[in-house]
Amino acid sequence: MADHSEVAFTTADGMDYPAHEATYEGFIMLVKYGTGTVALILILMAIFLL
Template identity: 70%
Template sequence: MADHSEVAYTTADGNDYPAHEATYEGFLKFATWGTAAVIAIVVLMAIFLV
């Protein structure tokens, strides 16, 4: 039976953690601004479409 004691992704060559973290930071920034934009649109709709 195969030995599963070592996790492959922690020892794999070529893992680019700085690029991964930069991508995640970009995603968080996009999600934050996107949420703020949707809230602004809903508020403006509530004001002007009543």
């Protein structure tokens, strides 16, 4: 059987954590503002299309 004593990401080369964190922050911002935009569009549709 394979030896699983080490976690792969702790020994992997090329892990760029600052870039990873920046990408994650960008994703969270996109989801937050995207959700707000869709909610605003739905509210405006409810007001003006009824």
